[in-house]
Structure formats: C-alpha cells, structure tokens
Amino acid sequence: xxxxxxxxxxxxxxxxxxxxxxxxxxxxxxxxxxxxxxxxxxxxxxxxxxxxxxxxxxxxxxxxxxxxxxxxxxxxxxxxxxxxxxxxxxxxxxxxxxxxxxxxxxxxxxxxxxxxxxxx
Amino acid sequence: xxxxxxxxxxxxxxxxxxxxxxxxxxxxxxxxxxxxxxxxxxxxxxxxxxxxxxxxxxxxxxxxxxxxxxxxxxxxxxxxxxxxxxxxxxxxxxxxxxxxxxxxxxxxxxxxxxxxxxxx
DNA sequence: AATAGTATTATTCAACTTGTATAATACAAA
DNA sequence: TTTGTATTATACAAGTTGAATAATACTATT
Numbered sequence: 001x002x003x004x005x006x007x008x009x010x011x012x013x014x015x016x017x018x019x020x021x022x023x024x025x026x027x028x029x030x031x032x033x034x035x036x037x038x039x040x041x042x043x044x045x046x047x048x049x050x051x052x053x054x055x056x057x058x059x060x061x062x063x064x065x066x067x068x069x070x071x072x073x074x075x076x077x078x079x080x081x082x083x084x085x086x087x088x089x090x091x092x093x094x095x096x097x098x099x100x101x102x103x104x105x106x107x108x109x110x111x112x113x114x115x116x117x118x119x120x
Numbered sequence: 121x122x123x124x125x126x127x128x129x130x131x132x133x134x135x136x137x138x139x140x141x142x143x144x145x146x147x148x149x150x151x152x153x154x155x156x157x158x159x160x161x162x163x164x165x166x167x168x169x170x171x172x173x174x175x176x177x178x179x180x181x182x183x184x185x186x187x188x189x190x191x192x193x194x195x196x197x198x199x200x201x202x203x204x205x206x207x208x209x210x211x212x213x214x215x216x217x218x219x220x221x222x223x224x225x226x227x228x229x230x231x232x233x234x235x236x237x238x239x240x
Numbered sequence: 241a242a243t244a245g246t247a248t249t250a251t252t253c254a255a256c257t258t259g260t261a262t263a264a265t266a267c268a269a270a
Numbered sequence: 271t272t273t274g275t276a277t278t279a280t281a282c283a284a285g286t287t288g289a290a291t292a293a294t295a296c297t298a299t300t
Contacts, residue, residue, distance in 0.1 A: 006213065009191065010220055013143060016285065017225065019257050020140040023133060028237055037276080047234060051224055058258055060277065071129065082275030083267040093126065100130055102238055104171055105137065106229060114167060117148055118222055136256065139286050157247080178287055180248065202246030203296035 018052050022062055024106075025052060027090060027098045030072065036085035037063070063088055071097060138172050142182055144226075145172060147210060147218045150192065156205035157183070183208055191217060 029035055029043040037059050044052050066072040071094040074086040090098060108114055149155055149163040157179050164172050186192040191214040194206040210218060228234055 020137040
C-alpha cells in the first residue's frame with residue numbers, strides 16, 4: 001500500500017523543495033566555470049543526479065534577474081551554429097554572495113549534529 | 121558599495137530558498153524525537169543557526185497537511201499549563217519518505233564533486 | 241465565577257518562484 | 271528561403287510562506 005503512494009509523495013515534495021533551489025544550482029554551475037544556458041542545464045541535471053530537471057525558460061528568467069543587479073554577467077561567444085551564446089559568469093559581488101550563502105545555509109548540513117541526524 | 125547591497129541580496133535569497141525547506145526541517149525535528157509545535161520551532165531555530173525563523177502558524181499548517189495523508193501523526197500529552205499538546209512524530213511512511221528524500225536530495229552535497237565545488 | 245495564559249484551528253491576502261504555453265526576434269548555415 | 275539555434279517576453283496556474291485576524295478550548299489562578 002505504502003509502496004504506491006511513496007513515489008508520488010516524494011516527487012511532489014521534491015517539486016516544492018526545488019522551487020527555491022534553482023538559484024543555488026545555477027550559481028554552483030557558474031562557480032564551476034563560464035557557461036551558457038544549455039551547459040548550465042546539463043550541469044544541473046548531471047550534478048543533481050537528475051533530481052532537478054529545469055526548463056531553459058526558468059534559467060533565462062533567473063539569470064536575467066541577477067544580471068540586472070550585477071550579480072551575474074556574461075560574455076558573447078560564438079557556438080557551432082546560430083547566433084552568439086551568452087556565457088554567464090558570477091561577478092565579484094555574485095561570488096561573494098554565493099560564498100556567504102554556502103557558509104550560512106549549506107555548511108549547516110556538514111555540522112556533526114545535523115550530519116548525525118541525517119545518517120541515523 | 122558592495123558592502124551595503126550584499127546583506128539585502130543574501131537575506132532576500134535566503135527568504136526564497138527557505139520557502140521550500142520548512143518540511144525538511146520539520147521532519148528532521150521529528151526524526152530527532154517527538155515534539156510539539158513550540159519544540160519544533162525551537163529545534164529549527166537552533167539547528168539552523170537562526171537561518172530559519174518560522175512562524176508557528178506555518179508549522180501548524182504544514183503539519184496538518186502531512187497529518188491528513190498519514191505521514192505525520194501525534195499523541196496528546198499534558199504540558200505545564202493549558203490544554204493538551206500534540207506531540208508529533210513521523211509515521212512509518214513518513215520515516216521512509218524522509219529517508220528517501222535525504223538520500224536523493226541532501227547526500228548530493230556530500231559527494232566529492234559538489235563538496236569540492238562548495239569549498240573551492 | 242471570572243480571568244489570564246497556553247495550544248490549536250481557520251481564513252484571507254500578498255509575495256515569490258517555477259512549470260507551461262505561446263509568441264516574437266535574430267543570426268547562421270545549408 | 272528555410273531550418274536550427276539562442277534569447278527575450280508575457281501570462282496564467284500551482285504551491286509555500288509571512289502576516290494579520292479571529293475563533294475555540296482547556297487549565298490554573300485569583
């Protein structure tokens with residue numbers, strides 16, 4: 001009985017959970033190196049082990065938001081085909097922001113107290 | 121210049137980020153042991169190092185949702201004063217659900233690839 | 241018996257992100 | 271000219287949380 005409900009509960013929880021996570025994943029992708037949208041999407045899919053499959057539209061929307069406030073910037077480069085690609089990177093402010101965010105919000109899970117609880 | 125904007129960006133990002141995180145924190149609190157709402161709130165505030173300060177109303181709302189679908193249950197117990205308290209705990213299904221969630225969504229950050237990136 | 245404090249339930253509105261759908265613009269190569 | 275790639279834009283639905291407000295109910299104290 002449980003076996004049929006559990007996957008649905010899990011995916012609906014994950015759907016909610018990931019809504020606030022996209023920015024983090026994008027910034028991690030950019031910390032890894034300059035990327036344009038397709039590469040960011042691929043990075044996230046692989047590194048999240050397919051937990052997060054985002055739409056390109058969501059990436060563009062998110063990137064534009066942070067571009068406007070100088071957290072993210074880009075450089076035009078040619079691809080194999082079509083028009084130039086925007087290769088995004090974190091600005092100095094974006095780098096600082098990500099660093100502080102990781103320190104406050106991610107490192108928590110590496111603390112002994114939480115880590116013990118996670119593995120109990 | 122950056123120094124004035126950064127704290128605002130950080131807290132607005134955190135506000136968004138934590139919106140999908142409450143369920144995880146509640147479930148971790150319950151995994152730690154049966155608790156009623158005040159204790160859950162305290163657990164989250166302390167263990168998140170004040171990164172997450174949630175409203176009791178949000179806890180009630182969230183708990184009720186998962187209570188209805190048999191992920192969370194409770195036991196009435198008397199407190200020092202006032203009416204009985206509902207001491208919540210994870211059901212068998214809730215425990216399984218949390219375990220699977222952690223495995224898929226949290227353990228990622230302990231992988232070498234992500235961990236290296238976080239500390240770069 | 242009345243009051244004050246504790247615990248929970250309920251409703252509503254605003255703010256925010258993402259999914260989804262749809263459309264438009266623009267460039268390059270075949 | 272057509273096809274494929276890359277980006278921008280708008281609008282609506284769904285979901286969560288913050289905040290405000292109100293109501294119910296039990297207990298202990300005065």
